Amino acid sequence: MLDASAEELQPPLGAEQAEEAFPLPSWHSSVLSDWGHVGKANSPVASEPGKDDISELAIRDELSRILESSFFVQSDRLGSFLRFTVETTLSGKAETLKEYLIGTVVYGRKPSYHPGEDSIVRSEARRLRSKLKQYYESDGQDDPVLIYYRPGSYVPAFVRRRNQDGTGRAREAAAGERVSGGRGIRIAVVPFVDASRSAISGAGAQLITDDLIHALVRTDGLSVSAASSVAPLLAHAPDIQSLGRALDVQIIFEGTVRQDGNRLRITVRVVNAGDGFQIWSERFDTEADPLGLATVSERLASALVSRVRPEPSFIRKQTASAGPSLLAAYRLVLVAEALLDEGSVAGLQAALSKFQEATRLAPDYARAVCGIALCYCKMALRGLPNSPAAIASAKEAARRAAELDPHMTLVHASMGSVLALSWNWREAEKSFQQALGLGANAGTYRRYALVLAALGRFDEAWDKLHGAQLIDPFSNRQKVAYARLCHLSRSYDKQATYLSEQLVHGPSTIESDTYLALMLISLDRREEAQQLARSLLRTAGAEPAMMSAVAEILAMCGQTAIASRVASEYNLFAPHPPISRFRQALLSLALGNQDHAMSFLSTAGEEHEAELVWLARDPRLDPIREDPRFAVLLNSVMAD
Numbered sequence: 207m208l209d210a211s212a213e214e215l216q217p218p219l220g221a222e223q224a225e226e227a228f229p230l231p232s233w234h235s236s237v238l239s240d241w242g243h244v245g246k247a248n249s250p251v252a253s254e255p256g257k258d259d260i261s262e263l264a265i266r267d268e269l270s271r272i273l274e275s276s277f278f279v280q281s282d283r284l285g286s287f288l289r290f291t292v293e294t295t296l297s298g299k300a301e302t303l304k305e306y307l308i309g310t311v312v313y314g315r316k317p318s319y320h321p322g323e324d325s326i327v328r329s330e331a332r333r334l335r336s337k338l339k340q341y342y343e344s345d346g347q348d349d350p351v352l353i354y355y356r357p358g359s360y361v362p363a364f365v366r367r368r369n370q371d372g373t374g375r376a377r378e379a380a381a382g383e384r385v386s387g388g389r390g391i392r393i394a395v396v397p398f399v400d401a402s403r404s405a406i407s408g409a410g411a412q413l414i415t416d417d418l419i420h421a422l423v424r425t426d427g428l429s430v431s432a433a434s435s436v437a438p439l440l441a442h443a444p445d446i447q448s449l450g451r452a453l454d455v456q457i458i459f460e461g462t463v464r465q466d467g468n469r470l471r472i473t474v475r476v477v478n479a480g481d482g483f484q485i486w487s488e489r490f491d492t493e494a495d496p497l498g499l500a501t502v503s504e505r506l507a508s509a510l511v512s513r514v515r516p517e518p519s520f521i522r523k524q525t526a527s528a529g530p531s532l533l534a535a536y537r538l539v540l541v542a543e544a545l546l547d548e549g550s551v552a553g554l555q556a557a558l559s560k561f562q563e564a565t566r567l568a569p570d571y572a573r574a575v576c577g578i579a580l581c582y583c584k585m586a587l588r589g590l591p592n593s594p595a596a597i598a599s600a601k602e603a604a605r606r607a608a609e610l611d612p613h614m615t616l617v618h619a620s621m622g623s624v625l626a627l628s629w630n631w632r633e634a635e636k637s638f639q640q641a642l643g644l645g646a647n648a649g650t651y652r653r654y655a656l657v658l659a660a661l662g663r664f665d666e667a668w669d670k671l672h673g674a675q676l677i678d679p680f681s682n683r684q685k686v687a688y689a690r691l692c693h694l695s696r697s698y699d700k701q702a703t704y705l706s707e708q709l710v711h712g713p714s715t716i717e718s719d720t721y722l723a724l725m726l727i728s729l730d731r732r733e734e735a736q737q738l739a740r741s742l743l744r745t746a747g748a749e750p751a752m753m754s755a756v757a758e759i760l761a762m763c764g765q766t767a768i769a770s771r772v773a774s775e776y777n778l779f780a781p782h783p784p785i786s787r788f789r790q791a792l793l794s795l796a797l798g799n800q801d802h803a804m805s806f807l808s809t810a811g812e813e814h815e816a817e818l819v820w821l822a823r824d825p826r827l828d829p830i831r832e833d834p835r836f837a838v839l840l841n842s843v844m845a846d
Contacts, residue, residue, distance in 0.1 A: 450479025
C-alpha cells in the first residue's frame with residue numbers, strides 16, 4: 207500500500223475500505239469480559255425489539271465463528287458479503303448498504319454496473335440467507351448471538367439468543383485462542399552464549415543475561431522464571447519445547463555475544479516455547495570497551511524490554527495471558543515495529559503489511575492498529591505527496607485503537623502524533639501527557655520531544671528525548687530524532703558530541719547523516735558536507751524524498767549543477783512530483799529560488815501538508831521568514 211511515489215495513499219477510510227484496513231478475524235473471543243477487555247465491549251448495537259442490547263464485540267465474535275465454520279470457510283464470496291455488510295452496519299453506515307454498493311465493493315463490478323441488468327447481489331443474498339440457516343441449525347445452534355437478513359434487505363440484524371441453560375455463554379474454546387488463564391506472560395531467559403570465548407565477550411554474555419532478567423522482572427505483565435530454575439534444566443532439556451514445558455513458560459529469551467576486533471555483536475532471539483519457532487530476532491553492535499560494558503549491558507537490556515514488552519492492558523494488569531493466536535499476531539507486530547524503526551519507505555511498506563496481517567489474526571489487538579497509525583504518520587513525514595490522506599488514514603486507525611484499549615500507552619502516543627500532524631497542538635500534548643501517565647515508553651518520549659521542538663520548547667524537548675535515550679539508545683528513530691532536534695534547535699555542538707556516542711549504540715542512519723551534513727554546512731564545513739552528500743547519493747537508493755535531501759545539500763554546498771541534475775532525474779519539480787510541496791520548497795531555497803519556494807509552501811498550506819509542523823523552527827526557511835505570505839501561513843499552522 208505504501209509506494210515510493212505515494213500513488214497508493216487514499217482518502218480517509220470509509221465503509222468500502224474498512225475491510226481492507228481492519229480485516230475480520232480468523233478467530234475471536236466472546237468471553238473477553240472475563241479477562242478485563244476494555245474498549246467497545248460495552249457499546250450497545252441496536253437489536254431486535256424486546257431483546258437486550260448487543261455489544262459490537264459480541265457481534266464480531268459471532269461473525270468470526272460463522273466465517274470459521276465449514277459452511278463458510280470455502281465460500282470466500284459469501285464470507286466477504288457477510289463481513290462487509292456487518293462491518294458497515296457496525297460503523298453506523300447501514301443506510302449505504304444498497305445493491306450497487308455491494309456489487310461494486312464485494313463483487314468487483316465496474317462503475318458502469320447496473321443492478322437491474324446483473325442480479326449477482328440478489329442471488330448471493332439468497333445463498334447467504336440459506337447458508338446462515340444451515341449454520342444455525344448445526345454448528346451454531348448454541349451461539350449466543352444470531353445474525354440474519356430480512357428478505358429484501360442487505361442490512362444484517364442481530365439477535366441475542368440464550369443457550370438452553372439460560373447462560374448465553376459463548377464457546378470457551380474460541381477464548382482459548384485469544385487468551386489463556388494465568389497472570390501475564392510467563393518468560394525464561396537462557397544464559398547468553400559467549401561465541402568468541404574472549405574475556406570481554408564472556409563478561410558481556412553474563413552481564414546481559416543478568417541485566418535482561420532484572421529488566422524483565424520489573425516489567426508489568428511478565429512472570430519471569432528464576433535463573434536458578436533454568437540452569438539445572440539446560441543439560442537435560444533436548445530442545446526449547448522441552449525446556450518450556452519443564453519451566454511452564456510461554457516465551458524464552460536466548461542469545462549470543464561475539465567479539466570482532468573492537469566491536470561486540472549481540473544477537474538476541476525471542477522464541478515461542480510452545481512450538482520452538484522464533485518470534486523475533488535483533489542484532490546490536492557496540493564498542494568492545496571493558497570499562498563501559500556494564501552501562502552498555504544495562505542500556506541493551508532496557509532497549510530489548512522496551513521493544514518486546516507486552517502492551518495490551520489486560521496483560522500488563524495480569525488479568526490474563528496470551529493465547530496462541532495472540533502470540534502469532536505478536537510475532538508479526540515485533541517484525542513490523544523493527545521495520546518501522548528502520549524508517550525507509552520500503553521498510554514502511556513492509557511494516558504496514560505486517561501490521562495489517564496482525565489485525566487479520568487479532569482485530570482487537572490495539573498494538574497492531576497503533577502500528578498502522580504510526581506507519582501513516584511516518585509516511586506523512588517522509589516527504590511523499592498527499593500527506594493529508596495519510597494522516598486521515600492514521601487518524602482512523604488511532605481512533606480504532608482508542609476504542610479497543612484506552613488504557614494502553616501506545617494508543618495515546620499514536621493519537622498524539624496524529625493530532626500534532628493535523629496541527630491540533632493542544633490536544634496532541636494532552637494525548638502525550640496521558641500516554642506518559644500510563645507508563646514510560648521510548649517512542650512516546652521521542653515523539654513528544656519532536657512536538658515540543660516544533661513548538662520551540664527546546665528545553666522540554668531535550669528532557670523528553672533524554673528519557674527516550676535512557677530507555678532505548680540503539681533505536682534508529684532515536685538517532686534521527688536526536689539529529690533533527692539538533693538541527694531545529696541549532697545545537698550543532700550537541701550533534702557533534704552525539705556522533706561520538708553513536709559508536710557505542712551502533713552506526714548512524716542515512717536520515718541522521720542528512721542532518722549531519724546540514725550541520726556541517728552551518729559550521730561552514732562545506733567540503734565535508736559535500737563528501738557526505740556524495741556518499742549518500744550512492745547509498746540512499748532511489749527514494750525520491752531522500753534524493754531531494756541529497757540534492758538540497760549539494761546545492762547548499764554550491765554544487766547547483768549536480769543538484770539540478772538530480773532534481774531532473776527524479777522529476778522532483780514535475781507537475782505531479784514524487785515529493786511533497788514542502789520538500790520542493792526546501793530544494794528551491796537551496797537552489798536560490800525564493801519565489802518558487804514561497805509558492806510551494808503556499809500550496810502546501812492549502813493542501814494541509816503534515817511537514818509544515820516544522821515551519822516555525824526549521825533554519826532552512828530563514829531566507830523567507832520576512833515574506834508576508836510566510837507569516838500568514840505560519841499563523842495558520844500554529845494558530846492552536
